[in-house]
Amino acid sequence: MEPQQAPRWWQTRLFVIAATLIAIIPLLRPEIPPLVDLPGHMGRFRVQIAIADHPFLKEWYDFNWSLIGNLGIDLLIIPMAKLFGLELGVKLIVMAIPALMVSGLLWIAREVHGRIPATALFALPLAYSYPFHFGFVNFELSMVIALNLFALWLRMARLGHVRLRAAIFVPISCLLWVCHTFGWGTLGVLAFSAELVRQHDAGHRWYKALVRAGLACVPLALPMALMIFWRSGDHVGGQTTDWFNWRAKIGWMVMVFRDRWELLDIASVAVVLMILVRAVRDPSIQYSRNLGLSAAFLLLVYILLPRIVFGSAYADMRLVPFMLAMAVIAIRPKTELSVLGTWVLATLGLAFFLVRIAATTASFWIYAQTYERELKALDHVPVGARLVSFVGEKCYGDWTASRLEHLPAIALERKMAYSNDQWSMAGAQLLTTQYAKAKRYAHDPSEIVTAVQCPREWWRPISTSLARFPRDAFDYVWLIQPPAYDPRLATGLVEIWRDGSSVLYKVDHSQPGPVVSDVELRAPVFRQH
Incomplete structure (x- = not known):
């Protein structure tokens, strides 16, 4: 994109701020975000905070701090609960997840394309995806942080701060791993794919670019030692199984927006797929090699991932919205596309985002009423x-x-x-x-x-x-x-x-x-x- 052109409305800071704030609207009404697993996690947070003061909890539960790659909100809730109480603290953290996904996707798109392409707006509704509704909150938090860290990785390379980037990403990668291992792994995949393209564009042949990209990603590798320590103990259980379940993998793609209204949710998937297909066939839009390769790498990971990893189910399903989002923001209009054409694309993308936000807001309102009705039992x-x-x-x-x-x-x-x-x-x-x-x-x-x-x-x-x-x-x-x-x-x-x-x-x-x-x-x- 031509950097000297004045930014259009979807390329301005004001739009990015507005889109980020719009992303939290569905979560304003419910006291408890209606995500399937979240109440279970909230119960664990209460035990972690209160077990020292209530001996009967020790009779029922065993709680021991240890260094594992799944501690995102478990750690954040300690100061948040002191400041806001446990329920509001959890709600504020969860509200940050869709906001960070929107900001991360738009930031990545800007770093790669120079300006936010109109087509990137079609990726924003994926902030509320089936894995988010399922309540995989530590996973989701780590993934949206990984998106923003990937944008920072790209920016520092663009500005020539490669050595500084290497220094700061050593501790950052460890913190991301502690939040959830999946976010750290995804950041590694994205960073490697971006470095591979950058090294090739710098004039290196592909085999040398592979080596140089691998060396550039060494600062992200320290958590591998943490992973070995975590998963080598006798206390670790759970099997890794259900490989190449194609029926399930196709199903996760269809259900990526699964919430309440099946027709709307499936139609939303069709919109995303239509954009992806159009980018292949329409001469006026194209895929970025950089993000296109990132999306391809994520697709490969999705294919190779089993459904159950170390006893944790839906491992492959969780990756789908991020894989699709990366593919969508890889698309950009060519200069041949008219100004009117880009405005139409941006307007349609914004409309798609707002329709999904409105539907999710209504859905969460209904779920909130159900929660409130059922929880009246606790008064007794x-x-x-x-x-x-x-x-x-x-x-x-x-x-x-x-x-x-x-x-x-x-x-x-x-x-x-x-x-x-x-x-x-x-x-x-x-x-x-x-x-x-x-x-x-x-x-x-x-x-x-x-x-x-x-x-x-x-x-x-x-x-x-x-x-x-x-x-x-x-x-x-x-x-x-x-x-x-x-x-x-x-x-x-x-x-x-x-x-x-x-x-x-x-x-x-x-x-x-x-x-x-x-x-x-x-x-x-x-x-x-």
Whole structure:
């Protein structure tokens, strides 16, 4: 792009600031951002902050600080909770994620193209993608920081500050790894691809450019030692499996905008793909070699990544929005495209962004109302309660997810009540459960219940959970939009709050629970109100 031209409205600082602020609008209304896993993380944050002052938490949970590549918000919440309280602190951090993604994408586009191309606006709606809705908050935070760091990497190379860049990116890469390993790995892929093009453009043959690009990225390599230390201990569990699941990989592409309205979400994917295809076929727009190679490298990583890495599911799915965003911002109009044509492209891109923001805002408003309605049950739960929760789920979920799976953790966050939704995987995070009396109802996914036994799932039917949970270990039972169940299974449970099908029971330890055989539990009668 011609640097002497006056910047158009989408290339100004004012537009970048406005777009960044617009990106946080959907998160203004909800007190708790309605992201599937986020309440579970908030429960862990409460334990980390309060376990030293509440001995009963030590009976239920084991929390030990260790150096792992998954500590982004776990560390940030310490000062944020002191300043704003835990819930508002988490909300402010989460609000920063889409804002940083927008700023990062626009900054990268400016560094590579000289000015922000009109087509870059079509990448902005990816700030609210399926992985974000899922609540992979440490991952998301590390990835959006990586985007902004990549822009800084490009800028320092453009200004000739390569030695200074090498010096400052040694500690920066370590901090990014601590936030989440995925962000560090992605930064390495992006930096290497950019350096490869830069070295080739400097006159080096491709094989020399490869070597020089690798050497330029050495300052990013120190976290490899941290990775080996983290993953070589006996305490680390979880397998890496499900390679080259093409059906799932195609599905993640289709679901990249998955939120509430299936038709709109799929149509949004079609818009992004249309832009990507047009850049190949339309002579008036083209791909940047620099970002085009970055997007190609991310595509290769996506293809090679398995679905489960060290026991953590959806590893490949998380990369999709960033891969697509990088491909979109790689596109730029050629000089042959008229001023009117670029204005039309920018206007359409802005309209696409605003429509997605409006839809996400409405969706989050509805989810916020659901959260508030369900959380009224906690008004009847005392501090330190031994609470077991069961959240209704379908074997094959609808496009619109309930986002209630980890809502029980808000009882832990607000009331420091026991929550059986916490993940318990040594080495993956700082908290593990140790409440032996809870037996098989101690941790995730014991909180998920279904109408019947789902194939290839660990979830239990509601009838089994109500009949078999250890009543001596718990004083309260919280059912959140459960499937239909026979009232006889609530024998010995005293109802103290209800809203629709959701109900809070107090366990009457003076009464025996229902006596039901396994054969009876499988009978249809126990799947009816």
